[in-house]
Amino acid sequence: MLLPHLPSSWAALTFIAVLLVPSSLSATPPNPAAFENSAVVRSIELGGATTQITTSYTVRSLQNKNGVYVFALSKDDASKTSWMEAKLKGSNTPLELKRSTDTDEPIAFYELSFPKALKNNETATLVLTTIQAHASEPLPATVRQNEPQALAYETGVYVLSPYDTVIQRIKFKSPSPDIVSFIDTSELSKFAEPDNKPAVKSGSTVTYGPFRNIRGSATPLFVKDEQQLVGVHYMYDNTVITVPELRRSAEISHWGSNLNIEDKVWLKNDGAKLKGHFARIEHLRQQVQPQTAQPHVLKDVVFDLPANVRDPYYYDTIGNVSTSRFRPATTRKVAGKKSSPLERLSSLELRPRYPLLGGWNYTFTLGYDMPLEDWASYDAAQGAYIVAVPFLTAIPGAAYDDVEVKVVLPEAASIVEVQPPFDTDIEYQTHYTFLDTVGRPTIIFKSKNLTDKHAGLIYITYKVDVRAHLEKPLAVAAGFLGLFLVATAFRRVDLRIHTNKKKQA
Amino acid sequence: MHSYADVKTLHATLPPFAPLVPTSLLPYLSFVLLGATFALAFFFTTLPTPAVPSKELGVASLASVLAGFGVVALFCTAGVYV
Numbered sequence: 001m002l003l004p005h006l007p008s009s010w011a012a013l014t015f016i017a018v019l020l021v022p023s024s025l026s027a028t029p030p031n032p033a034a035f036e037n038s039a040v041v042r043s044i045e046l047g048g049a050t051t052q053i054t055t056s057y058t059v060r061s062l063q064n065k066n067g068v069y070v071f072a073l074s075k076d077d078a079s080k081t082s083w084m085e086a087k088l089k090g091s092n093t094p095l096e097l098k099r100s101t102d103t104d105e106p107i108a109f110y111e112l113s114f115p116k117a118l119k120n121n122e123t124a125t126l127v128l129t130t131i132q133a134h135a136s137e138p139l140p141a142t143v144r145q146n147e148p149q150a151l152a153y154e155t156g157v158y159v160l161s162p163y164d165t166v167i168q169r170i171k172f173k174s175p176s177p178d179i180v181s182f183i184d185t186s187e188l189s190k191f192a193e194p195d196n197k198p199a200v201k202s203g204s205t206v207t208y209g210p211f212r213n214i215r216g217s218a219t220p221l222f223v224k225d226e227q228q229l230v231g232v233h234y235m236y237d238n239t240v241i242t243v244p245e246l247r248r249s250a251e252i253s254h255w256g257s258n259l260n261i262e263d264k265v266w267l268k269n270d271g272a273k274l275k276g277h278f279a280r281i282e283h284l285r286q287q288v289q290p291q292t293a294q295p296h297v298l299k300d301v302v303f304d305l306p307a308n309v310r311d312p313y314y315y316d317t318i319g320n321v322s323t324s325r326f327r328p329a330t331t332r333k334v335a336g337k338k339s340s341p342l343e344r345l346s347s348l349e350l351r352p353r354y355p356l357l358g359g360w361n362y363t364f365t366l367g368y369d370m371p372l373e374d375w376a377s378y379d380a381a382q383g384a385y386i387v388a389v390p391f392l393t394a395i396p397g398a399a400y401d402d403v404e405v406k407v408v409l410p411e412a413a414s415i416v417e418v419q420p421p422f423d424t425d426i427e428y429q430t431h432y433t434f435l436d437t438v439g440r441p442t443i444i445f446k447s448k449n450l451t452d453k454h455a456g457l458i459y460i461t462y463k464v465d466v467r468a469h470l471e472k473p474l475a476v477a478a479g480f481l482g483l484f485l486v487a488t489a490f491r492r493v494d495l496r497i498h499t500n501k502k503k504q505a
Numbered sequence: 506m507h508s509y510a511d512v513k514t515l516h517a518t519l520p521p522f523a524p525l526v527p528t529s530l531l532p533y534l535s536f537v538l539l540g541a542t543f544a545l546a547f548f549f550t551t552l553p554t555p556a557v558p559s560k561e562l563g564v565a566s567l568a569s570v571l572a573g574f575g576v577v578a579l580f581c582t583a584g585v586y587v
Contacts, residue, residue: 255577256531256586257524311584340517369586371528377519386516419509434580435587459512469525472587477573480542484549484565491554491561 030070030109030162032216036060038123040159040168046175046232048151048240049270049399050082050451051135055159056089057126061118070100071110071128072160072218074227078108080132082399083453086112089125106220107160131451133399134242138272139233143358145282149272149296150180151240154231157188157208162218169209170230177204178235187228199230206232239298240271241398244361250389251408251433252372254464255472259375262367263393267352269298270399273359283355298356303348303393305368306341307331312348312368321364323351331374341374384416384463391421391445394452405445406431407460412438412468420445421456437475532582538575542568 039058044051059069073081085094100109118124139152159168172182179201188198191211200207208230217226247264286293305312307329314324327347331339352362376387389407392400408431409415418426425446430439443460507515526534545568552561580587 251586253581253586254522254524255526256581257522257528258581258586260586369584373521373523376522377516378522379515379519385522386512386519387522388516417506417512419507419512421509433587434585435577457513459509459516461512473570473573473577475573476576477569480569480572481565484561484569487549488558488561488565491550 030072030218032162032164034061034063034066035069035163036062037161037163037165037168040161040165042159042168042170044153044155044170044172046136046151046153046172046234046236048136048236048238048397049133049242050397051132051153053130053132055128055130057128057161058123059126059163060123061120064120065117066119067114067117069112069114069126070162070218071097071112072162073108073110073130074156074160074223075104075106075108077130077132077155079103080135081130082133082449082451083131084110084128085130086110086126086128088115089127106223107218109162109218131453133449133451134270136236136240138240138358141273142275143272144275145278145357146286146292146294148294149236149240149358150233151236151271152231152233154183154229156223156227157230158191158211158214158217158222158227160218160223162216164216165211165214167210167212168214169207169211171208172206172232174204174206174232174234176235176237179204179206180233180235182206182232183230185228188230190226236271237295238397239269239296239356241298241301241395242268242270243395243398243400244268244402246392246400246403248392248403248405249408250405252376252387252410254372254410254469257372259370259372259387259389260367261370261390262365264365265363267298267301267356267362267364269296269356269358269360271296271358274357278357296358298352298360300349300351301395303350303366303395304345305348305393306370306374306390307344307346308341308374309346309348309368309370312366314348314350314364314366316353316362316364318353321350321353323353325349339374341370379461382416382461382463383465384461386459386461388457388459390455391458392450392455394455396452398452400450400454401448403447403450405458407443407445407458408433409441409443409460409462410464410468411436411440412471413441413462413464415441415443416461416463417459418443418461419459421458422447422454435472435476437471526578528581531578535575535578535582538571538578542572542575545571 037057038060040055042053042055044053084097086097087094096113098111100111136151136153139150143149157170159170182199182201184199191214192198193210198208243265245266249262251260308331309328312326314321329344329346331341331344333339356362376385378385391405392403427444429442429444431442432439445458545564549561549564549568552564577587
């Protein structure tokens with residue numbers, strides 16, 4: 001099928017490339033005549049470690065029974081994207097979104113299935129929300145201790161789409177009106193209206209557009225020839241937090257009716273690196289005179305833990321860290337109704353041993369216990385338990401690079417089903433700990449490039465029969481019985497020293 | 506195989522987990538069971554030693570079983586949730 005916008009050599013190459021794609025991926029390129037984008041508005045909320053992009057596509061179907069719409073992202077954008085969700089405007093249910101191209105393709109296509117196929121000339125508004133991690137760079141890369149921090153974000157100005165777009169614009173929303181500069185070139189007037197300035201700053205929003213009549217742009221040729229890089233350089237008064245590594249271990253105990261969560265966290269301040277030395281006196285001066293304080297220094301982190309958390313512990317390689325404040329919360333007990341431990345949140349404020357300036361790291365271990373009644377249910381029909389384990393505790397605006405969650409089930413449990421909140425690598429192992437004989441089945445979830453939107457619940461269905469419950473006490477009983485048997489044998493051995501009076505005579 | 510949404514509703518509507526022994530009783534249970542184990546162990550040392558140790562083994566088994574449950578209850582009371 002020849003695509004009318006591409007030169008014939010490109011079309012032939014695309015056709016052959018399509019044939020070579022393995023059958024597991026959807027190999028058909030999107031049909032550009034299926035839809036028309038009446039209006040596309042991309043809104044980029046500039047942040048620190050994460051950036052939220054909301055694109056609204058008002059589409060008009062050009063065919064009958066149109067059930068699939070294809071989004072396009074450049075390879076760069078797709079590699080930075082860590083979370084993506086598409087909805088129909090006004091609805092709260094996310095629609096099924098599937099990536100239909102390999103990761104090394106120059107344009108990434110995502111197929112969306114409409115809940116109800118569109119008829120000819122029917123319109124719909126789709127809202128695509130994506131979160132990018134590490135998309136803003138500190139500029140300047142290093143700042144002194146008493147200087148403020150600024151970040152820069154760059155992206156292509158035209159929203160890529162396989163379909164023709166009548167009108168589109170792109171908006172950058174900075175957290176404060178303090179914008180240092182934004183890119184504005186004469187190349188931007190190609191698709192812009194002749195009398196309007198293509199780039200306009202108003203308060204804390206920079207708007208590029210409107211751009212009219214851009215034909216199907218989801219091709220490498222468009223990206224090379226027409227796409228323009230635009231960006232905003234903005235002051236950022238918050239901390240840029242990255243968690244390069246997070247190792248979570250969740251242990252379920254049936255005898256103690258307890259769920260213990262232990263996090264080994266590597267925290268990093270990913271903002272502008274410190275230039276020169278850290279002067280403690282300057283740091284103290286900033287604390288005493290708040291008007292000189294630089295807010296991008298990471299002084300404490302607040303973890304919002306579920307309700308009914310007890311006995312939190314916080315230590316690092318040196319030992320216990322006492323600079324923490326725990327404000328517990330309990331669930332309301334309403335008769336006849338099961339309360340969710342996520343309705344009210346406990347607050348654990350952790351202060352690292354030292355303030356984290358730009359580029360500094362801190363590793364620590366945080367753990368707490370939660371009653372298992374809040375997190376596990378019993379399914380009498382299956383004879384199995386269903387437990388919900390939180391994947392990670394969200395630090396607002398933080399980017400997580402490498403996360404591993406280990407869930408340790410009770411001894412001699414048998415796993416029925418495992419449902420992570422999103423696609424992850426799953427491994428199975430056996431873990432041995434106190435009073436274990438056969439070991440505990442362990443499930444390890446590994447994932448990279450996550451954000452605080454990935455703080456969902458893992459559901460695990462497992463069976464522990466009564467005999468398995470008795471595994472532990474009987475193991476200890478066997479140990480004691482062994483000691484008693486040794487005692488029984490020793491009681492029959494005579495170790496007294498005998499004096500033989502007859503032989504002496 | 507259930508879908509994620511199905512398991513989520515199932516988990517929310519099913520009765521919550523209830524341990525075999527209520528956790529509030531565990532400290533007292535551990536005290537009573539380990540106390541009994543201690544007493545039985547002393548009693549064991551006073552028993553006669555015939556050729557067939559039937560009474561000794563009987564007392565030993567009872568003491569071991571009580572000790573098994575007592576130690577598990579003790580670990581849970583101490584905060585090591587086994």
